[in-house]
Amino acid sequence: MLIAPSVLSADFGNLQRDVEAICAAGCDLVHVDVMDGHFVPNLTIGPVVVQAIAACATKPLDIHLMVENNTFFVELFAPLKPEYISFHIEEEKHPHRLIQKIRSYGIKPAIVLNPHTPPESIEFLLKDLDMVLLMSVNPGFGGQSFIESVITKAARLNEMRNKINPLCRIEVDGGVSDKNIHLLKDAGVDIVVAGSYVFKHRSFKEAIDSLKV
Ligand code: DX5
Numbered sequence: 274m275l276i277a278p279s280v281l282s283a284d285f286g287n288l289q290r291d292v293e294a295i296c297a298a299g300c301d302l303v304h305v306d307v308m309d310g311h312f313v314p315n316l317t318i319g320p321v322v323v324q325a326i327a328a329c330a331t332k333p334l335d336i337h338l339m340v341e342n343n344t345f346f347v348e349l350f351a352p353l354k355p356e357y358i359s360f361h362i363e364e365e366k367h368p369h370r371l372i373q374k375i376r377s378y379g380i381k382p383a384i385v386l387n388p389h390t391p392p393e394s395i396e397f398l399l400k401d402l403d404m405v406l407l408m409s410v411n412p413g414f415g416g417q418s419f420i421e422s423v424i425t426k427a428a429r430l431n432e433m434r435n436k437i438n439p440l441c442r443i444e445v446d447g448g449v450s451d452k453n454i455h456l457l458k459d460a461g462v463d464i465v466v467a468g469s470y471v472f473k474h475r476s477f478k479e480a481i482d483s484l485k486v
């Protein structure tokens with residue numbers, strides 16, 4: 274299992290310290306939640322802060338867009354060369370075009386599904402994706418409870434990707450902890466995002482190690 278701590282739960286007064294610490298503690302990716310106050314009822318960070326995170330992170334960035342105008346934000350963040358940019362299928366009229374655009378920058382394209390969105394909705398995009406991110410909370414805030422139905426959804430998506438695109442990774446985001454990590458592993462999940470579980474733990478390293486199943 275690869276681990277992507279979400280900096281949304283970091284101490285923003287000590288952002289550099291926390292980003293350096295999760296990287297030193299052995300995370301695989303640094304998950305960055307970008308919210309515009311329209312697609313979700315919360316507003317987070319823009320290019321100035323994401324640039325500062327990119328400058329001190331020693332692991333690749335995993336940018337999760339929760340915005341209305343995906344193309345605008347992809348163009349804004351592409352110069353930071355993240356590993357992944359993921360956008361919500363619920364908010365995109367032309368997902369295939371946007372996948373091509375992200376890939377044209379040398380960035381891995383990913384699609385995010387809200388808790389109610391079935392994996393079949395992206396069946397015809399799966400072969401063009403490097404990752405599918407399944408939300409296990411309603412997007413917008415850290416520290417919410419894990420929605421159990423994501424386990425069934427991940428297992429279904431796992432079957433689909435094994436047939437269509439075995440290299441496409443499955444990531445789960447929201448309410449992840451040592452309580453559900455084994456269920457996620459068994460369902461075929463490759464990467465977990467963990468915000469409050471990692472940043473509220475007494476040791477970032479212990480928290481990250483406990484998710485590496
Ligand atoms: C929620 C974000 C998540 C969030 C996860 O909209 O996409 O990445 O930070 O936080 P936890 O792990 O606390 O649920």
Ligand code: ZN
Pocket residue numbers: 279304305306337446466
């Ligand atoms: Zn996220």
